Amino acid sequence: MSEEILINVTPRETRVAVVENGVLQEMHIERIARRGLVGSIFKGCVSRVMPGMDAAFVDIGLEKAAFIHASDVTQLPRSSREDSPDGENLEHDAIADLLHDGQQVLVQVVKDQLGTKGARLTTNVTIPSRYLVLLPYSNQVRLSARLDDEQERERLTEIMQELLDENGTQYGCILRTAAESASKEELRRDLKFLLRLWASIFEKIGKVESVAEVYSDLPLEIRTLRDLNTDDIENIHIDSRETVQSVRTFAEKLVPELVNRVQHYKGARPIFDLHGIEDELEKALQRKVLLKSGGHLVFDQTESMTTIDVNTGAFVGHRNLEETIFKTNLEAAQAIARQLRLRNLGGIIIIDFIDMEEEEHKRQVLRTLEKVLEKDRAKTQICEVSPLGLVEMTRKRTHESLENTLCEPCSTCAGRGSIKSAQTVCYQLFREIMRVARQYEANELLVLASQPVVDLLVDEESSSLAELEEFINKTIKLQVENLYTQEQFDVVLV
Numbered sequence: 001m002s003e004e005i006l007i008n009v010t011p012r013e014t015r016v017a018v019v020e021n022g023v024l025q026e027m028h029i030e031r032i033a034r035r036g037l038v039g040s041i042f043k044g045c046v047s048r049v050m051p052g053m054d055a056a057f058v059d060i061g062l063e064k065a066a067f068i069h070a071s072d073v074t075q076l077p078r079s080s081r082e083d084s085p086d087g088e089n090l091e092h093d094a095i096a097d098l099l100h101d102g103q104q105v106l107v108q109v110v111k112d113q114l115g116t117k118g119a120r121l122t123t124n125v126t127i128p129s130r131y132l133v134l135l136p137y138s139n140q141v142r143l144s145a146r147l148d149d150e151q152e153r154e155r156l157t158e159i160m161q162e163l164l165d166e167n168g169t170q171y172g173c174i175l176r177t178a179a180e181s182a183s184k185e186e187l188r189r190d191l192k193f194l195l196r197l198w199a200s201i202f203e204k205i206g207k208v209e210s211v212a213e214v215y216s217d218l219p220l221e222i223r224t225l226r227d228l229n230t231d232d233i234e235n236i237h238i239d240s241r242e243t244v245q246s247v248r249t250f251a252e253k254l255v256p257e258l259v260n261r262v263q264h265y266k267g268a269r270p271i272f273d274l275h276g277i278e279d280e281l282e283k284a285l286q287r288k289v290l291l292k293s294g295g296h297l298v299f300d301q302t303e304s305m306t307t308i309d310v311n312t313g314a315f316v317g318h319r320n321l322e323e324t325i326f327k328t329n330l331e332a333a334q335a336i337a338r339q340l341r342l343r344n345l346g347g348i349i350i351i352d353f354i355d356m357e358e359e360e361h362k363r364q365v366l367r368t369l370e371k372v373l374e375k376d377r378a379k380t381q382i383c384e385v386s387p388l389g390l391v392e393m394t395r396k397r398t399h400e401s402l403e404n405t406l407c408e409p410c411s412t413c414a415g416r417g418s419i420k421s422a423q424t425v426c427y428q429l430f431r432e433i434m435r436v437a438r439q440y441e442a443n444e445l446l447v448l449a450s451q452p453v454v455d456l457l458v459d460e461e462s463s464s465l466a467e468l469e470e471f472i473n474k475t476i477k478l479q480v481e482n483l484y485t486q487e488q489f490d491v492v493l494v
Contacts, residue, residue, distance in 0.1 A: 003232040009240035014220045017277045024280040030220035037109040039217030046103045054095045061211045064118040070095040072122035130254045131179040134194040138172035146177045237265045295328040305348035325354045326361045337372035346397020355389045412485045422452040436491050437472040444475045444494035450484045
């Protein structure tokens with residue numbers, strides 16, 4: 001699999017496109033005005049402890065107070081507190097026993113503000129690098145679940161434990177997927193970098209007296225190099241000379257094999273236009289996704305979950321109905337996996353595949369979805385096909401989706417996705433006229449409404465309007481207000 005990274009840099013925004021075999025798979029956007037905080041470390045102050053929710057709100061200097069659950073507070077296990085200092089997978093203490101109002105606490109953001117929800121915090125601070133993640137409040141060596149070769153896992157564990165002892169530190173670490181086949185010297189260099197970084201953070205913590213940020217994660221273009229698998233990357237094209245320099249400097253320190261792959265794009269045509277990225281972005285914001293066979297997907301994103309509906313559309317197949325449905329679902333499974341990455345959809349996801357009769361077809365569709373999702377860096381969990389033919393899955397969400405990053409709720413429908421029909425507004429208007437006529441004395445009433453509503457009143461509903469005039473014994477005049485939405489209207493006394 002060949003992979004290219006395209007980076008478009010402007011003064012206020014950085015966009016990173018991950019292209020696999022010529023097809024856009026991931027899109028990451030960072031704006032200076034709304035830069036994500038995941039990975040940033042703050043010295044915060046507990047503003048409110050909520051025993052009923054076993055959680056607390058923490059002031060870290062944002063507009064909304066951040067949220068921390070008791071399970072995310074570093075604590076020692078109840079029984080063997082010396083054996084497992086990180087306290088993972090152990091029964092946690094109540095939040096009131098861990099935090100109190102006004103307490104200063106060192107926290108790290110694990111989820112950005114999403115919609116109306118504040119940022120999610122943890123006191124289990126982690127600092128990632130190319131091959132390692134430093135765990136300052138643990139002494140365990142762990143490995144990524146994607147490192148599945150048992151001999152390699154043993155080799156890395158032994159090397160890492162030796163390096164930690166060599167530096168005389170009681171910290172722990174996680175070996176990332178990228179650490180596979182890494183040499184001892186590469187791991188030593190990574191560990192020294194992380195230890196120096198943590199020392200500088202710790203020094204800054206002591207100098208800060210109140211709520212403040214003590215560490216912010218790397219900018220988007222640097223994080224991309226740090227987190228992606230370098231083995232698959234063929235080229236990294238960047239359209240900013242300054243960014244090329246900073247990326248190369250970082251690569252020389254931690255990812256030297258990428259230095260020669262970082263290239264400055266000097267073309268007159270915008271880099272995203274050249275590779276068709278802008279068109280793909282527009283498609284990724286649409287509700288409907290067309291499949292090559294003629295079928296289509298429909299995405300509906302809500303605050304609680306995302307639903308995906310699979311339809312055969314114009315695809316009629318060649319053999320029989322079951323085969324047509326099976327082929328559509330197989331194609332849909334691959335398209336859905338790509339769209340989840342591209343749109344950065346997370347949380348609960350419900351997929352309504354077309355109903356299949358044969359159990360083998362259901363198994364193959366599910367297996368195809370699982371296989372394609374193996375490329376996804378976000379953690380996913382898929383359930384079996386439910387009795388209703390639905391596939392339930394979750395995808396880890398840490399950042400806003402592409403739609404929430406680039407769009408805002410419609411000012412006309414307030415994010416509902418629909419508005420009242422002109423006819424509905426007409427009947428609502430008739431009721432309002434009746435109410436006003438009974439309540440106030442006036443010879444005439446002036447109705448201010450949008451063009452579609454006025455058109456309906458003078459055409460299809462003209463007889464109803466005349467009957468209403470006769471009933472209330474008042475003249476009703478109509479006036480078009482071009483700035484009104486279809487749902488807006490006013491009844492004015494004249």
